[in-house]
Amino acid sequence: MNGSVKESSSTKYRLIYFDVRGRGEIPRLLFHAAKVDFTDDRVDSEEKWYNSLKAKMPQKVLPVLEVDGKQLSQSLTICRYLAREFGLCGKTNWEQAQVEQVVDTMDDLRAEVAKWIYEKDTVKKDEIASNLRSEIYPKFFGILETILRENEENNNRSGYFVGDHLTLADLSVFETFTFPLSIHPDIFDDHLELQEHRQRIMTDKHLAEYIKNRPERPV
Amino acid sequence: MNGSVKESSSTKYRLIYFDVRGRGEIPRLLFHAAKVDFTDDRVDSEEKWYNSLKAKMPQKVLPVLEVDGKQLSQSLTICRYLAREFGLCGKTNWEQAQVEQVVDTMDDLRAEVAKWIYEKDTVKKDEIASNLRSEIYPKFFGILETILRENEENNNRSGYFVGDHLTLADLSVFETFTFPLSIHPDIFDDHLELQEHRQRIMTDKHLAEYIKNRPERPV
Numbered sequence: 001m002n003g004s005v006k007e008s009s010s011t012k013y014r015l016i017y018f019d020v021r022g023r024g025e026i027p028r029l030l031f032h033a034a035k036v037d038f039t040d041d042r043v044d045s046e047e048k049w050y051n052s053l054k055a056k057m058p059q060k061v062l063p064v065l066e067v068d069g070k071q072l073s074q075s076l077t078i079c080r081y082l083a084r085e086f087g088l089c090g091k092t093n094w095e096q097a098q099v100e101q102v103v104d105t106m107d108d109l110r111a112e113v114a115k116w117i118y119e120k121d122t123v124k125k126d127e128i129a130s131n132l133r134s135e136i137y138p139k140f141f142g143i144l145e146t147i148l149r150e151n152e153e154n155n156n157r158s159g160y161f162v163g164d165h166l167t168l169a170d171l172s173v174f175e176t177f178t179f180p181l182s183i184h185p186d187i188f189d190d191h192l193e194l195q196e197h198r199q200r201i202m203t204d205k206h207l208a209e210y211i212k213n214r215p216e217r218p219v
Numbered sequence: 220m221n222g223s224v225k226e227s228s229s230t231k232y233r234l235i236y237f238d239v240r241g242r243g244e245i246p247r248l249l250f251h252a253a254k255v256d257f258t259d260d261r262v263d264s265e266e267k268w269y270n271s272l273k274a275k276m277p278q279k280v281l282p283v284l285e286v287d288g289k290q291l292s293q294s295l296t297i298c299r300y301l302a303r304e305f306g307l308c309g310k311t312n313w314e315q316a317q318v319e320q321v322v323d324t325m326d327d328l329r330a331e332v333a334k335w336i337y338e339k340d341t342v343k344k345d346e347i348a349s350n351l352r353s354e355i356y357p358k359f360f361g362i363l364e365t366i367l368r369e370n371e372e373n374n375n376r377s378g379y380f381v382g383d384h385l386t387l388a389d390l391s392v393f394e395t396f397t398f399p400l401s402i403h404p405d406i407f408d409d410h411l412e413l414q415e416h417r418q419r420i421m422t423d424k425h426l427a428e429y430i431k432n433r434p435e436r437p438v
Contacts, residue, residue, distance in 0.1 A: 059324065059362055072316055074323035081316035097291055097300035104293035105278065143278055 034086035
């Protein structure tokens with residue numbers, strides 16, 4: 001925890017997002033990992049979004065985080081803000097950069113997977129899926145496994161991506177693979193370290209109950 | 220400056236990027252704004268990149284920042300790391316989030332402009348240009364002008380995006396509009412505050428000489 005910048009414990013947090021995981025789920029996981037109360041405001045009606053809420057949002061998109069009523073846009077900015085606030089973003093500036101490097105890398109993967117989600121032509125969709133399996137996933141597996149192994153060498157096999165405890169980096173990897181694993185369940189088969197890492201998050205004492213009971217959504 | 224995490228003044232920085240502005244220019248501007256020495260390693264030969272350098276880069280892409288030999292990937296991670304190191308990323312966690320919100324917003328604009336850059340079909344390219352002018356630029360102008368005005372109200376008309384001095388947010392806005400202004404020179408015509416902000420960066424005592432004399436590149 002960084003005492004000098006941490007909001008007081010009476011801070012009122014409200015996360016406004018649609019009723020899917022999408023770009024709202026990593027912030028939700030951060031709140032649960034840190035055991036910090038927040039209002040999980042899930043907008044589940046198009047009418048509510050288009051007719052009343054959208055115009056009040058600074059960039060006319062979600063997620064938006066409200067901190068004592070002050071609004072913050074941009075999902076990754078929200079993730080990093082909360083992670084710093086909750087002591088889940090590394091202990092030094094360099095560790096923080098290591099965390100952010102993983103998060104930005106997972107955002108690159110998300111963009112690749114989004115091509116599959118938004119493609120309507122079934123032939124092209126199959127081509128994208130094939131490319132994900134043969135090129136994209138292996139590339140990201142290689143990057144992540146290298147980072148995980150280097151950190152394990154430096155930190156007594158903590159099993160986390162940065163330093164010796166859970167950070168935003170771990171939550172980002174966990175969440176970003178949730179959708180790919182739902183369409184390609186076997187992709188971790190030859191990647192024991194990534195399997196073990198995923199299991200570590202799913203059984204985390206602060207996260208296990210939330211992950212088990214959270215609303216099931218396709219994305 | 221955050222004394223507890225700042226690298227010592229003998230830190231050796233090397234920024235490896237291609238010989239264009241691209242995703243390397245905001246880091247370069249940060250070094251100049253902070254008056255910190257760095258090696259501006261501009262890879263200007265495809266042979267050097269493909270035959271020797273690429274394999275040594277953690278994610279096989281550039282930019283990469285080396286800090287005393289340790290490598291950091293992901294351009295926005297590099298920007299934020301340097302900005303924190305140099306005291307150009309806000310004074311509190313909330314100010315840092317304000318800075319990052321602007322940076323992520325400018326990355327959204329960059330992605331929109333990239334569609335024009337990479338489109339080869341001339342008819343489609345014209346359509347994208349038309350959409351940039353009628354929809355995209357105005358949307359981002361609105362977001363930026365709102366942030367600039369709110370900060371001016373809170374900070375005695377500093378003229379910067381966050382707080383009372385130059386931050387990464389200002390450099391991000393400045394650099395991200397350099398290319399759009401080169402293809403659409405009139406877009407700031409009705410946006411006096413953005414003109415003035417741009418002028419403020421171009422005449423900054425630490426930046427003016429670099430910006431005036433830096434290599435001219437199309438992107």
